[in-house]
Amino acid sequence: MLRTCTAKRAIFQVKAWRRWNSTNPQMAFPCVDRAQERSQLFQEAGFISRKPGMTKTRSTAKTTPSALRNEEPATAIKEPATPVESGPEPIYGKIVSGYKVFQYNKPFLCDHGGVLPRFDIAYESWGRLNADKSNAILLHTGLSASSHAHSHEANTQPGWWEKFIGPGKDLDTNKFFIICTNVIGSCYGSTGPASIDPSDNRHYATRFPTITVFDMVRAQTHLLDKLGIDKLYASVGSSLGGMQSLALGAIAPHRVGRIASISGAARSHPYSIALRFTQRQILMNDPHWNHGFYYNGVPPHVGMKLAREVATISYRSGPEWEQRFGMRRADPSADPALCPDFLIETYLDHAGEKFCTQYDPNSLLYISKAMDMFDMSASQQATLAYKRSQNMYKVDAQNFRLESSAAASKAKSKNDAGVERSSGAIEEDDLVEGMRPLRDIPTLVMGVRTDNLMPVNCQREAARCLRKAGNKHVHYHELDEQKSLFGHDTFLIYRNGCNLVGDKLKSFLEERF
Numbered sequence: 410m411l412r413t414c415t416a417k418r419a420i421f422q423v424k425a426w427r428r429w430n431s432t433n434p435q436m437a438f439p440c441v442d443r444a445q446e447r448s449q450l451f452q453e454a455g456f457i458s459r460k461p462g463m464t465k466t467r468s469t470a471k472t473t474p475s476a477l478r479n480e481e482p483a484t485a486i487k488e489p490a491t492p493v494e495s496g497p498e499p500i501y502g503k504i505v506s507g508y509k510v511f512q513y514n515k516p517f518l519c520d521h522g523g524v525l526p527r528f529d530i531a532y533e534s535w536g537r538l539n540a541d542k543s544n545a546i547l548l549h550t551g552l553s554a555s556s557h558a559h560s561h562e563a564n565t566q567p568g569w570w571e572k573f574i575g576p577g578k579d580l581d582t583n584k585f586f587i588i589c590t591n592v593i594g595s596c597y598g599s600t601g602p603a604s605i606d607p608s609d610n611r612h613y614a615t616r617f618p619t620i621t622v623f624d625m626v627r628a629q630t631h632l633l634d635k636l637g638i639d640k641l642y643a644s645v646g647s648s649l650g651g652m653q654s655l656a657l658g659a660i661a662p663h664r665v666g667r668i669a670s671i672s673g674a675a676r677s678h679p680y681s682i683a684l685r686f687t688q689r690q691i692l693m694n695d696p697h698w699n700h701g702f703y704y705n706g707v708p709p710h711v712g713m714k715l716a717r718e719v720a721t722i723s724y725r726s727g728p729e730w731e732q733r734f735g736m737r738r739a740d741p742s743a744d745p746a747l748c749p750d751f752l753i754e755t756y757l758d759h760a761g762e763k764f765c766t767q768y769d770p771n772s773l774l775y776i777s778k779a780m781d782m783f784d785m786s787a788s789q790q791a792t793l794a795y796k797r798s799q800n801m802y803k804v805d806a807q808n809f810r811l812e813s814s815a816a817a818s819k820a821k822s823k824n825d826a827g828v829e830r831s832s833g834a835i836e837e838d839d840l841v842e843g844m845r846p847l848r849d850i851p852t853l854v855m856g857v858r859t860d861n862l863m864p865v866n867c868q869r870e871a872a873r874c875l876r877k878a879g880n881k882h883v884h885y886h887e888l889d890e891q892k893s894l895f896g897h898d899t900f901l902i903y904r905n906g907c908n909l910v911g912d913k914l915k916s917f918l919e920e921r922f
């Protein structure tokens with residue numbers, strides 16, 4: 410009762426403040442009011458969901474205020490119209506159904522020694538698996554994506570690669586069987602921090618183990634086993650997916666026929682780490698983050714919104730925004746405001762608003778950290794292999810035997826190669842050595858010069874190291890400013906009926922080697 414009264418009083422105060430400042434428009438801060446209002450709505454919803462006899466987890470659609478369901482709150486102050494229509498945007502939705510779930514019911518050892526007692530992987534597929542199961546393509550996702558890459562009967566909403574997949578398309582479903590998973594650590598049906606820990610029926614939250622990109626693909630190999638796919642036709646991905654497609658080639662080269670790594674990297678760039686670190690800091694310093702234990706209360710939606718605004722700056726490019734927004738203001742006749750005012754500001758505000766209640770904040774922390782740590786250098790892989798061998802006792806005896814011998818041989822190969830991680834300067838020989846397992850796998854590496862998040866140097870480095878490792882089939886393409894101003898997100902965007910990433914990918918996949 411007390412909580413309801415407090416919440417109502419706070420909403421009343423916000424409304425009163427708005428009434429007052431309508432006569433003082435220069436003092437209006439609708440972007441701040443809206444955040445406060447959303448906290449109140451969450452608080453009310455939390456109170457409703459904790460009434461006797463109701464679930465203790467986050468409230469259901471029935472009891473959840475509209476703002477929490479990512480709709481416009483009935484009482485929200487209207488911001489200037491968002492100029493998202495002025496340019497192409499990725500299609501990302503909150504996916505809660507329409508996927509299949511693969512259940513791995515054995516303990517899963519993560520690279521850094523944590524153990525998941527079991528895990529789920531949400532996945533979707535398109536096309537038909539042929540009789541000898543040789544036409545499967547595993548499509549790896551970027552950070553925020555779900556398994557819903559394309560529409561189908563169980564979910565007719567357009568997917569995030571809707572135009573890339575289909576009969577005759579870039580990923581041609583007349584030829585290939587396409588599988589897309591939601592990675593472990595995420596929140597769209599696969600096991601992640603928001604999942605329930607079976608040992609105590611509480612959300613994992615930050616008790617979830619640290620995961621690596623190698624863990625993500627290792628988990629996917631168990632799905633491939635279940636589907637009876639010994640060897641993929643191709644491992645394809647962009648961004649984080651471009652890291653995964655390479656990582657799979659490193660841990661299971663015998664299972665991959667071709668690799669496509671688009672706007673990815675063989676190891677993270679310090680600039681990318683800086684951008685993701687900043688996002689995590691913003692999120693973790695939202696008092697509602699509560700060390701990750703927010704699932705029964707108000708989530709850190711303000712931190713999420715601001716983190717997404719920073720992320721969006723890294724996903725697109727200045728030259729795109731010059732053309733798209735310039736110095737235009739949402740309402741040129743209005744006095745300058747501290748809340749969104751320039752079109753670019755309303756755009757970022759919209760990106761943050763859309764994402765902040767759609768994606769689990771802890772998933773952002775875990776997955777972005779996994780990206781930061783990604784490094785295919787031989788010394789780093791050997792370090793992880795050694796860690797695995799030390800922790801193998803935590804999982805069952807069968808896994809112990811299988812994996813400890815693999816880990817031991819990797820740890821040994823580190824000594825054979827005589828490679829150690831350099832203390833400061835970036836050591837390329839170490840990366841070449843780490844990419845040696847991919848030397849016989851035809852690989853497409855693509856980069857975009859306007860990419861601010863994973864600079865094109867990352868893709869140049871990956872291609873160069875693959876070649877130095879002896880790979881004779883490295884196909885490298887770089888899109889210059891004339892071809893794409895969409896920066897890192899280029900791979901998500903179709904314009905004028907085409908996407909240059911898709912064209913190149915199609916030729917690579919369909920070429921005979």
Ligand SMILES: N[C@@H](CCO)C(=O)O
Binds near residue numbers: 499898
């Ligand atoms: N916009 C993409 C870029 C990173 O893949 C995302 O949010 O996942």
